Amino acid sequence: MAPSQNQGDLSAGSIKSHVGMPALDVSLAFPQATPASIFPPSASDYYQFDDLLSSEEQALRRKVREVMEKEIAPIMTAYWEKAEFPFHVIPKLASLKVAGGTIKGYGCPGLSLTGSAFAIAEVARVDASCSTFILVHSSLAMLTISLCGSEEQKQKYLPSLAELQTVACWGLTEPDYGSDASSLSTTATKVSGGWILDGQKRWIGNSTFADVLVIFARNTETNQINGFIVKKGAPGLRATKIENKIGLRIVQNGDILLKKVFIPEEDRLPGVNSFQDTKKVLAVSRVMVAWQPIGISMGVFDMCHRYLKERKQFGAPLAAFQLNQEKLVRMLGNIQAMVLVGWRLCKLYESGKMTPGHASLGKGWISLKARETVSLGRELLGGNGILADFLVAKAFCDLEPIFSYEGTYDINSLVTGREITGIASFKPAALGRRSRL
Secondary structure: OOOOOOHHHHOHHHHHHHHHOOOOOOHHHOOOEEEEEEEEOOOOOOOOOOHHHHHHHHHHHHHHHHHHHHOOOOOOHHHHHHHHOOHHHHHHOOOOOOOOOOEEEEOOOOOOHHHHHHHHHHHHOOHHHHHHHHHHHHHHHHHHHHOOOOHHHHHHHHHHHHOOOOEEEHHHHHHOOOHHHOOOOOOOOEEEEEEEEEEEEEEEEOOOOOOEEEEEEOOOOOEEEEEEEEEEEOOOOOEEOOOOOOOOOOOEEEEEEEEEEEEEEEHHEOOOOOOOOHHHHHHHHHHHHHHHHHHHHHHHHHHHHHHHHEEEEEEEEEHHOOOOOOOOOHHHHHHHHHHHHHHHHHHHHHHHOOOOHHHHHHHHHHHHHHHHHHHHHHHHOOOHHOHHHOOOOHHHHHHHHHHOOOOOHHHHHHHHHHHHHHHOOOOOOOHHHHHHO
């Protein structure tokens, strides 16, 4: 029997009128545990790794922690749920003085890689999306201009980027080329006075609002990869938001379309003449990305540590149960090992000894252990483990894209495998033989 009009009227307006009162504030709905909007104190530095830092690095870490807990923690769940970026907090992030990281001069902070890494972990501890926003802007786009740009380009772009008065993105990945990024098909054709870019980029963080876009394209004459600085609003440039993500929802990842975009010669990056030149940037950014899972794991541990002492079942706090203590200790052990590997990576880089295999093993392995750590946290929080209000569900989802970007676990394993065996195994053997015929 067909439903009556009243029975079948399930329009959005009709449904909305029947859903009842707004949800209770989580503190009222679940008063037994404190939500992540009031961030838990840090409890994960069990082996006192803070002692490994200089006084300047310790001060930076404390400053970042204070700003993130005070300014970002109260708003992050609402913006994550809406998948919107909180533009009003950019001045607060600028006040951290971490944009530009290790770059010296041009208004950049000139931090040690170790100081930058611990700072980005403190950002990720509270909100992974904010750490990705900073890393894309700083460790990819700004670092590319610093390492591969002309003196004029550095002077023109870096000072405002360091103050976050302007925002940058970094465009390498394409719809058809992710792990196989060196095969990118966006083209750069030389014309009088500059270049014409044609192609498409995908998954580019910050791209929907970036003022400066660092774009990589294939030179149609040399077939090599070149780099370009593209300005917001350039004719033929279009950036649209990728919808329906389950992780890093605050990050505005976009599809970039380039249709006959003219780039003046002065905005070609002279230091990018092959794909190999991108590796100078990726070596640093891969180390920095390894510190995001470390920070996420720290935040999840801190949340679980407080929650287990507050939440009671069977007449006792959850922290009193042996199973829960074992999981909590396993999480803590993982974090100590992850921090030590991350710290050693920084020191290898600072001493000029870090290899691509070192960076890839660090990023891949740390991401893998973070997955285990965050999954344990999800178990410990029970039903509240699926609520973003208690951080762990949000962190669980945010870790997934980090597990994939800057080299998936598998690709990073193959980079290290190639280094320790001398044999590249990125292509199936049968395909590799066929390509040589």
